[in-house]
Amino acid sequence: xxxxxxxxxxxxxxxxxxxxxxxxxxxxxxxxxxxxxxxxxxxxxxxxxxxxxxxxxxxxxxxxxxxxxxxxxxxxxxxxxxxxxxxxxxxxxxxxxxxxxxxxxxxxxxxxxxxxxxxxxxxxxxxxxxxxxxxxxxxxxxxxx
Amino acid sequence: xxxxxxxxxxxxxxxxxxxxxxxxxxxxxxxxxxxxxxxxxxxxxxxxxxxxxxxxxxxxxxxxxxxxxxxxxxxxxxxxxxxxxxxxxxxxxxxxxxxxxxxxxxxxxxxxxxxxxxxxxxxxxxxxxxxxxxxxxxxxxxxxx
DNA sequence: CCTTGAGTTGAAGTGCACTTTAACTTGCAA
DNA sequence: TTGCAAGTTAAAGTGCACTTCAACTCAAGG
Numbered sequence: 001x002x003x004x005x006x007x008x009x010x011x012x013x014x015x016x017x018x019x020x021x022x023x024x025x026x027x028x029x030x031x032x033x034x035x036x037x038x039x040x041x042x043x044x045x046x047x048x049x050x051x052x053x054x055x056x057x058x059x060x061x062x063x064x065x066x067x068x069x070x071x072x073x074x075x076x077x078x079x080x081x082x083x084x085x086x087x088x089x090x091x092x093x094x095x096x097x098x099x100x101x102x103x104x105x106x107x108x109x110x111x112x113x114x115x116x117x118x119x120x121x122x123x124x125x126x127x128x129x130x131x132x133x134x135x136x137x138x139x140x141x142x143x144x145x
Numbered sequence: 146x147x148x149x150x151x152x153x154x155x156x157x158x159x160x161x162x163x164x165x166x167x168x169x170x171x172x173x174x175x176x177x178x179x180x181x182x183x184x185x186x187x188x189x190x191x192x193x194x195x196x197x198x199x200x201x202x203x204x205x206x207x208x209x210x211x212x213x214x215x216x217x218x219x220x221x222x223x224x225x226x227x228x229x230x231x232x233x234x235x236x237x238x239x240x241x242x243x244x245x246x247x248x249x250x251x252x253x254x255x256x257x258x259x260x261x262x263x264x265x266x267x268x269x270x271x272x273x274x275x276x277x278x279x280x281x282x283x284x285x286x287x288x289x290x
Numbered sequence: 291c292c293t294t295g296a297g298t299t300g301a302a303g304t305g306c307a308c309t310t311t312a313a314c315t316t317g318c319a320a
Numbered sequence: 321t322t323g324c325a326a327g328t329t330a331a332a333g334t335g336c337a338c339t340t341c342a343a344c345t346c347a348a349g350g
Contacts (some may be wrong), residue, residue, distance in 0.1 A: 009296065019297085020339055028337095038296055038346045056251065064337070095251040100245060106201065107241040156324065164327090166308055173307095183316045185327055209307070 003044040005034065015051040022051070030054055030068050046079045053088070060095050150179065150187040157229070160196040175199055175213050191224045198233070205240050 011021045024043070025031045031050050033041035050071065057067045073088060074080045157164045170176045171186070176195050178186035195216065202212045218233060219225045 002348085007296075018339080019336080023298090024338060038297085039299095040346065042230065058337095059247075059251065097249055099150060100248050100252065102204075103241055103245050103248070107238060107245065152327080163309080166307080168328095169308060181316080181327095183327085184329095203307095270315065 005044055006048075008033075008041050008043070011043045011047065011051070014048060015055075017055065025051070025054065025064075026066060028064055030064065030071060044055055044079070049080070049085065053085075057092065060092070060099060062095070150189055151193075152190070153178075153186050155194070156188045156192065160193060160200075161198055162200065170196070170199065170209075172196060173209055175209065189224070193232065194225075198230075202237065205237065205244060207240070256267060 003017055006014065008019045008022055011017075011022060015022075017025075022031065026033055031043070032055075033043050033047070048141050054064075055069070056069055057070070058064075062070075070091065072089060074084055151159065153164045153167055156162075156167060160167075162170075167176065171178055176188070176192050178188050178192070181187055195229075198216070199209075199212055202215070203209075207215075209245075214231060215236065219229055
């Protein structure tokens, strides 16, 4: 079989992302699709890698807007190759390192800090409002203007 | 000075959380406040620790609803002591361990996986949809019914 | 040819975590 | 006592990441 292009349903199954989400990603310019004569989307297999990248970045608390910016670094005219993806992954690695670092500090301090009764923010390294990745809970945030 | 109770403004400054957010937390039952004769909130100093706990939990991608459940484990009648907080922090430590683990795997696999071209989800350990904490990006999620 | 599942669109809806607004009241210092 | 910052409420608004809906078209098998 090994077809060149995928329907939106196929891409959804293979990526684990709902068709509606894929359409949404396309609208935001995170992925691209060609069209058939009858106006149906056909995705290049390479888009699978993009979707994968998107979901990984989301695990790091990166917004779709920021992911779009990152993906813009990929070549527009040709299919991205290993070197392209490697370059992109480098920046993600840095983010990952930072995030792991933050969580590790959090873990190491937690018992200690609660045990000693100092858990009152500000004083503690647990509270780190300046960290770009720190405030990314499950809900929208943009607390300080 | 060392006053017994804090106004909402004072708690906001000391916790770094906006007054509107604190009122919201109170509505959801995450924190408690007494009232003055004139109906103004007065927070026990112990509430500071609760707010701290909430913000830390949010960094782990836990929803306010889940945080509320966790906080319900604290004693209702008396001010929580060190042992109470330690017990609570234990469960958070487990979550932290899991999350750090996930991110570490992610980091270790990333370059490798992208480099080898296998980054097509499903096949990769990068994609881990069953992990409770994995899907916690910055936006609301609840993709599968 | 006909049916049926899969795809198309724009517009509206959803859930979370808040913030903003409007209209009003309190608490404290001068 | 008066002035004003800080507090109060309910209700509506915001931003993100989607999903759902209605009304329609397309693609492929029998």
